[in-house]
Amino acid sequence: MPSKEYVGLSQINGPLVFVENPKGVGYNEVVEIITENQRRLGQVVQISDKVAMIQVFEGTSGLTVDKTRVKFLGRPLMVKVSDEMLGREFNGIGEPIDKGPDILNGESRDINGSPINPASRMYPRNFIQTGISAIDALMTLIRGQKLPIFSGNGLPHNRIAVQITKQAKLKGEEAGNFAIVFAAMGIKHDEANFIRESLEQSGAIKNTIMFLNLADDPAIERIATPRVALTAAEYLAFDKNLHVLVLLTDMTNYCEALRELATARGEVPSRKGYPGYLYSDLASIYERAGMIKDKNGSITQIPILSMPNDDITHPIPDLTGYITEGQIVLNRDLNRKGIYPPIGVLQSLSRLMKDGIGKGYTRDDHPHVSSQLFASYSKVQEVKALASIIGEEELTDSDRRYLRFGEAFENEFINQGEDEDRSIEETLDLGWKLLGYLPKIELTRVSEKEIADHYKEIKEI
Structure with a gap:
């Protein structure tokens, strides 16, 4: 379709400009905004x-109503996708910002894409190892899943995102077919520098495509950033047969821009x-994750959002929870206790976990160990509540063992270093070690054979 050019605007309002009497112009069409010394993109x-x-x-700063020219390009916003993007850094609309060359080979694709047709979806199987014990053992990330992180202001969600980016891997034959797309929206310069330097130092950057929209970049660019990132992920997954993990941080900044x-x-x-339409808009992003029949690749999503005032009923986490x-x-x-990563085990879950763990996926005892750790840590909260009423010295020996287990569980199992990459086997062995604080009679979620193979009681508490 030939481009159309108009001279002059009828109005400028915040990030928006208005053109009167357009002919043959379509919704979502890309526009060039042309001034005497600059060209900008619009939609x-x-x-x-x-x-x-x-x-x-x-x-819109610097634009004037009478002298600005508007050129309608007759196409939606596109991004050039290619293998060359791996190891590179781009802005929120897919332009290189790492001083490297433009992407020469590849093809241009509409960033809007579309959610995967339910009829062509495959059920997610196989786990992705993050190296973080609390996630791998208790809320396992499954290939093709959408598993968000609900955080709050001041909590270390970006540090966790970087750790997952550095450590995430597949097990078995497909270990090499793995890539990561990291998209950041509205983050501060120091956070962007931390992310960039951490990935460069660890070497994880060579297997990662980064899209950065900074806090002082236009808020409107944030609307495009997750869609650009997912377009690149779809190319790697469904054209190049890679298993792609997409991290989107911070979806709250995206929703604020919306x-x-x-x-x-x-x-x-x-x-x-x-x-x-916030629900349908978020769904148009989240539902682009998954596995497709007759395609070898997959897209797994970890959207990260900071809950305003730690309110899980706020529209952003509320609607995200419905979709994911x-x-x-x-x-x-x-977090106040100094435990990193501060994952609230009892508030967290992975609904697809049961179908991607156990024999043939992780380890035979994983489902039962996970269930036992959950149940035992839940009992710890009851014992703490009781101790606050009657005093710790009045507790039974069994209850005191639960308190010791809870303390060890937080300090040894949940807590780990930012560069500590635990295999699923190490994580499950650690879980069994901590269950040794509890009497054998309390282990009701694991089998007698598993107890015989793995359980070792800790006598002194």
């Missing part, structure tokens, strides 16, 4: 017979001022 976000509303990715755009458009707000298959919740009390 049509609303269209009628009388006016086209355009969001400008680089912001709310800002909706307000500028004059749309009627819904809960907490977010647009009424579980959640990993970070706990502020554990």
